[in-house]
Amino acid sequence: MPASPLLLTSTALRRIETDAAATLPPGTLMDRAARSAAARIATSWPSGAVVVLCGPGNNGGDGLVLARMLHEAGRHVKVWALPASDAGRPEDAQRAWDALPAGLLQSGEPVWPVGNAGTEGAGGAGGFGQVESAAGGFGENDSAAGDPGLRSEALSAALRDAASAAEIDTDAGAALDATAGDVTPTEVTADDVTADDVTAADLAGDVASREPVERGDTVSTDLLADRSDADLLADPSDSNSLFAEGDPADDLSNEPLSTGTLFDAPLLDQGRITDGLLLDGDVPRGVIVDALFGIGLTRPLDAQAQAWITWANAQPVARLAIDVPSGLNGDTGAAQDACVQATHTLTFIADKPGLHTRAGSDVAGTIEVDDLQLAAFVDASAEAGLGAGLGAGLGVDAKADAKANADVGLEIGLNIGANAGAGDDVTAAAPSSTDLPTNDIGHLIRKADVPSLFQSRKNDTHKGSYGTLAVLAGAPGMTGAALLASRAALLTGAGKIFVALADTPPLSLPCDPMHPELMVRDAAGVLDAADALGVDTWVAGCGLGTDDAAKGWLTRVLQERPDANVVLDADALTLLGGDQVMQAAFRQRKGIKVLTPHPLEASRLLGSDTHAVQADRIAAACAIAARYGAWVVLKGSGTIVCSPSGAWRINTSGNPGLATAGTGDVLSGMLGALLAQGLLPEEAVAGGVWLHGAAADRLVEQGIGPIGLSASEVAQAARWIRNQG
Ligand SMILES: NC(=O)C1=CN([C@@H]2O[C@H](COP(=O)(O)OP(=O)(O)OC[C@H]3O[C@@H](n4cnc5c(N)ncnc54)[C@H](OP(=O)(O)O)[C@@H]3O)[C@@H](O)[C@H]2O)[C@@H](O)CC1
Numbered sequence: 001m002p003a004s005p006l007l008l009t010s011t012a013l014r015r016i017e018t019d020a021a022a023t024l025p026p027g028t029l030m031d032r033a034a035r036s037a038a039a040r041i042a043t044s045w046p047s048g049a050v051v052v053l054c055g056p057g058n059n060g061g062d063g064l065v066l067a068r069m070l071h072e073a074g075r076h077v078k079v080w081a082l083p084a085s086d087a088g089r090p091e092d093a094q095r096a097w098d099a100l101p102a103g104l105l106q107s108g109e110p111v112w113p114v115g116n117a118g119t120e121g122a123g124g125a126g127g128f129g130q131v132e133s134a135a136g137g138f139g140e141n142d143s144a145a146g147d148p149g150l151r152s153e154a155l156s157a158a159l160r161d162a163a164s165a166a167e168i169d170t171d172a173g174a175a176l177d178a179t180a181g182d183v184t185p186t187e188v189t190a191d192d193v194t195a196d197d198v199t200a201a202d203l204a205g206d207v208a209s210r211e212p213v214e215r216g217d218t219v220s221t222d223l224l225a226d227r228s229d230a231d232l233l234a235d236p237s238d239s240n241s242l243f244a245e246g247d248p249a250d251d252l253s254n255e256p257l258s259t260g261t262l263f264d265a266p267l268l269d270q271g272r273i274t275d276g277l278l279l280d281g282d283v284p285r286g287v288i289v290d291a292l293f294g295i296g297l298t299r300p301l302d303a304q305a306q307a308w309i310t311w312a313n314a315q316p317v318a319r320l321a322i323d324v325p326s327g328l329n330g331d332t333g334a335a336q337d338a339c340v341q342a343t344h345t346l347t348f349i350a351d352k353p354g355l356h357t358r359a360g361s362d363v364a365g366t367i368e369v370d371d372l373q374l375a376a377f378v379d380a381s382a383e384a385g386l387g388a389g390l391g392a393g394l395g396v397d398a399k400a401d402a403k404a405n406a407d408v409g410l411e412i413g414l415n416i417g418a419n420a421g422a423g424d425d426v427t428a429a430a431p432s433s434t435d436l437p438t439n440d441i442g443h444l445i446r447k448a449d450v451p452s453l454f455q456s457r458k459n460d461t462h463k464g465s466y467g468t469l470a471v472l473a474g475a476p477g478m479t480g481a482a483l484l485a486s487r488a489a490l491l492t493g494a495g496k497i498f499v500a501l502a503d504t505p506p507l508s509l510p511c512d513p514m515h516p517e518l519m520v521r522d523a524a525g526v527l528d529a530a531d532a533l534g535v536d537t538w539v540a541g542c543g544l545g546t547d548d549a550a551k552g553w554l555t556r557v558l559q560e561r562p563d564a565n566v567v568l569d570a571d572a573l574t575l576l577g578g579d580q581v582m583q584a585a586f587r588q589r590k591g592i593k594v595l596t597p598h599p600l601e602a603s604r605l606l607g608s609d610t611h612a613v614q615a616d617r618i619a620a621a622c623a624i625a626a627r628y629g630a631w632v633v634l635k636g637s638g639t640i641v642c643s644p645s646g647a648w649r650i651n652t653s654g655n656p657g658l659a660t661a662g663t664g665d666v667l668s669g670m671l672g673a674l675l676a677q678g679l680l681p682e683e684a685v686a687g688g689v690w691l692h693g694a695a696a697d698r699l700v701e702q703g704i705g706p707i708g709l710s711a712s713e714v715a716q717a718a719r720w721i722r723n724q725g
C-alpha cells in the first residue's frame with residue numbers, strides 16, 4: 001500500500017527542526033525553505049511582480065531569504081515587513097534581515113505594483129527599489145543611502161529597471177488605461193544606456209513622466225538631465241522619481257525583464273493588459289507571498305497584520321502561503337477573522353493537520369509539501385510514534401511520503417544566486433530516535449489508503465458472505481432517517497438488512513416501497529430475533545429518539561451479542577453520553593465499536609462544549625476514542641477518524657454539499673455495511689468516510705450540488721464509485 005501522507009503538529013515539527021538544526025550549519029533550513037519557494041514561484045509565476053509580506057519570526061525569515069533569492073535571480077520583488085517583536089527577530093530571521101539587499105524593503109502599507117503611481121499610496125510607498133526610511137519596520141536597514149555598496153546595488157537595480165521601463169516607453173498607469181496598441185518597442189534598448197551617460201533618475205525623469213508615448217516615439221538619452229544617483233537616493237519621496245512611480249516593467253513584461261529585452265507590444269493588442277496587470281488567462285501574473293506567520297502564530301493578530309492580510313486577500317493575484325496561511329492555526333485548522341486566503345500553500349518538513357480540517361481546506365488552496373531534505377528525521381518521528389502505539393490497527397505505512405516530495409528547487413535547477421543554497425550540500429545526520437506524544441502524528445485519508453473498498457467480489461459467494469446488518473432507527477416522524485441509513489447500507493453492499501424501526505406494531509411503514517429489499521420490522525422484534533437472524537452489525541441512533549423506549553432498545557443492543565459490531569450515531573450518542581450503564585456495556589463489547597459524532601454530539605460524549613471540540617478537533621476525537629475505547633468519526637469539514645489506540649487521520653474528500661440533513665444517516669449506514677462485509681476496521685471506517693465524501697465530490701463534479709445535493713444521492717454516487725474501482 002502506498003504510504004499515507006503524514007501530518008505533523010507544530011510540536012512534532014519543532015522537535016524535528018531542533019534535532020535537524022543541531023546537525024546543520026545555521027540558516028540551512030531557512031535557505032532550503034526559501035529556495036523551495038523560489039522554485040515554486042519560478043515554476044508557477046515565471047514572470048510578473050512578487051510582493052513578499054514578512055512577519056517578525058522565522059516565517060518572515062523565509063520570506064526575506066526568498067526575496068533576496070528572487071532579486072538575485074533578476075525578479076522584481078517588493079518586501080513589506082512587520083516590525084520585529086520586543087524580543088527581536090529569531091537568529092535565522094535576523095540574519096535574513098541583515099542580508100536583504102537594499103531597496104527591496106518598502107515602507108507604509110503594501111500595494112500591488114500595478115505600475116500606476118496614482119494608486120500606489122503616498123510617499124511613493126509602491127516605489128520600486130526605493131531606499132526608504134523609518135516606518136513599517138524598515139528603520140533598522142535604513143543605512144543604505146549612506147552605504148556605497150548598497151547604493152551601487154540599488155543603482156544598478158534601478159538602472160536595470162529604468163532601462164526596461166525605457167523600452168516599455170510609457171507611463172504604465174496612463175498608457176495602459178486607454179491606449180492599447182499605441183505602444184511599441186522603442187529604438188532605445190538597455191544596451192544603449194550606461195551608467196556613464198544616464199542615471200536612473202534621468203531615466204525616471206523621462207520614463208515616469210505622465211506624457212503618453214506614441215507608437216514610434218523614441219526615448220532619447222539626450223533628454224535626460226545630468227543628475228546623479230545621489231540625487232535620487234537623497235530624495236526618495238521625489239514624486240518625479242522613477243521609484244515613486246512603481247515599476248512599469250514589472251507588470252508589463254511577457255518574460256522576466258532584464259537589460260536588453262524589448263517590451264512585447266502585441267500583448268496590448270491582444271487585450272491581455274487590463275488596469276496595468278498582465279493577465280495570464282483571467283489571472284493576473286505575479287504573486288503575493290504570505291510569509292507573515294507560520295506555525296508560531298500564538299495569539300490574535302494585531303491590527304496591522306490584519307490589515308495586510310485583508311489587503312492581500314483583496315488583490316486579484318495568486319497568493320502563495322509559506323508553510324501555513326497566516327491567521328490559520330496549523331495544528332487545529334482554526335482561522336482568525338483575518339486569515340490569508342491562499343491559492344497555494346507550500347508547507348515544510350511535513351503536511352500539517354490544520355491545513356486539512358475545519359477552515360484549513362478553505363484557506364490553504366493547493367497544498368504542496370517540501371520535506372527540506374529531512375525525510376530521515378520525519379521517518380524517525382513516525383517510527384517513534386508507531387512505537388508509542390500509533391500505528392496499531394492503522395494498516396498504513398507509517399513512513400511519510402514526504403520523501404516523494406523532492407526538493408523542487410534542486411529538481412528544476414533554478415539559478416537563484418550564490419548564497420541561495422548555503423548548507424544545501426550538507427547532509428543532516430539521521431536521528432537515532434525521537435519520541436513524540438501520540439497526538440502529534442497523524443495521516444491523511446486518500447483513495448489510495450483504502451484499497452479494500454475496491455476489492456472485487458469472488459464468484460463463489462452469496463448474500464451471507466456480505467454480512468447481516470440491523471438498523472435501529474426511525475422513531476415516528478423520523479422514519480426517513482432509518483430509510484436513509486438502511487438504503488445507504490444496501491447500496492454500499494451489505495448482504496441482508498433489517499430495519500429495526502423505533503416503533504411498535506402496527507408499523508406505519510411496513511415496507512420501503514423504493515427498496516423492498518429492506519426487511520422492515522419493529523425494534524423489539526429484531527432484537528428478539530437477532531440471534532436467529534444472524535445480525536453481525538448494528539447501526540443505531542438515526543432518528544431513534546431519546547425516550548425510555550429508545551433507551552431500552554439501545555441498552556439491549558449494547559448488552560446483547562457482544563461480538564457484533566456497533567455503529568452509534570445521532571440520538572444513540574446523546575443517550576450513551578448521559579448514561580453510565582450504557583457506557584460500561586459499550587466498553588465491554590468485543591466487536592468493533594464506532595462512534596460518529598458531529599461536534600455537538602462529541603461535546604456530549606466528552607461533557608464539554610462544541611466550542612472546545614472545534615478548538616481542537618483532533619484532541620477531541622482522540623479523547624473520545626480513549627474514553628470509550630472506540631473508533632471515532634468526528635464529522636465536519638476535514639472529518640477526523642481516530643482509532644481506539646489514538647491513531648488519527650483526516651479525510652481529504654467531501655464538500656459543503658454534505659451540509660444537509662440526512663447525510664450523517666447515510667454515512668452511518670455505509671460504515672455499518674462495510675463492517676458487515678468484513679473489511680478491517682481501519683479500512684471500513686476510514687474507507688467509509690472517504691467514500692461518503694468522494695460521493696459528494698462526484699455529485700458536485702456532475703453539477704448535482706453542492707447546492708441542493710441530497711443525502712439519498714450520496715449513497716447512489718458511493719455505489720458508483722465503489723464499482724468503478
Ligand atoms: N525553525 C526552523 O528551523 C525553521 C522554521 N521555518 C519557518 O519558520 C516558521 C516558524 O517560525 P517561528 O517559530 O519564528 O514562528 P512564526 O510563525 O514566524 O511566528 C512567530 C513570530 O510571530 C510573533 N507572533 C506570534 N503570534 C503573533 C501575533 N498574533 N501577532 C503578532 N506577532 C505574533 C512571535 O512573537 P512572540 O510571540 O515571540 O512575541 C514571533 O515573533 C515556520 O512556519 C516556517 O515557515 C522554516 O524556515 C524551516 C526551518
Ligand SMILES: Nc1ncnc2c1ncn2[C@@H]1O[C@H](COP(=O)(O)OP(=O)(O)O)[C@@H](O)[C@H]1O
Nearest residue numbers: 635636637654655656658659661662663664665
Ligand atoms: N462543509 C462540509 N464539508 C464536508 N463534509 C461535511 C460538511 N458539512 C457536513 N459534512 C458531512 O456531512 C455529514 C453530516 O452528518 P450529520 O451532521 O450527522 O447530519 P444528519 O444528522 O442530518 O444526517 C457528515 O458526514 C459530515 O462530515
Ligand SMILES: [K+]
Nearest residue numbers: 290293322324
Ligand atoms: K505564512
